Amino acid sequence: MTEQAILVGCLQNDPSAQRELYNRYSPKMLSVCYRFGQNREDAEDMLQEGFIKIFTQIHTFQNKGAFEGWVRRIIVHTCINFLKKNKKFNENIDLEHAGYLEVKEETMPSIMQARQIIECIRLLPLGYRTVLNLYALEGYSHKEIGEMLDIEESTSRSQFTRAKSMLEMILVKKRIIEQPKEDYQWLAALKK
DSSP: OOHHHHHHHHHTHHHHHHHHHHHHHHHHHHHHHHHHSSSHHHHHHHHHHHHHHHHHHHGGGOOOHHHHHHHHHHHHHHHHHHHHHHOOOOOOOOOGGGSSSSSOOOOTTTTTHHHHHHHHHHSOOOHHHHHHHHIIOOOOOOHHHHHHHHHHHHHHHHHHHHHHHHHHHHHHHSSSSSSTTOOGGGGGGHHH
């Protein structure tokens, strides 16, 4: 089924088109939700809530830009709204206390580096993790993040800087990277 046929079918509330849309995009979007969620159950709840919004708002897609990008934006905003309902984004941990965070050792040494980095991101405090995901991986500006999370733009910048530093300490501690890198190229592995 082509993307256009799926869109037309979804606009007509055709269950087979909706199922096709879900099957096509849910695996990728679950990985987005997983980066934001506290656990797999949260990620699955975010995904389900996101697809409900997609199906009810599909008539607003204007064929400007990629459909997958439109789906992703709805999923990301759903994740943010889910987190806003349940948590606060202004939580901070001083970097000097970051060394006391418990880092769980991986039991399977053959896991790919990108997966290891995502698991390490999930160890970050909620505010840090959310800003890091939105800025470094989703491409939002600090101004946009501030508006989405109801925080100051400077708070977004600060949390991103602290998130990078804390994440790098975790990655070094887990021996995923050997030493801190100024340019944070290891984040690029996650964008692929």
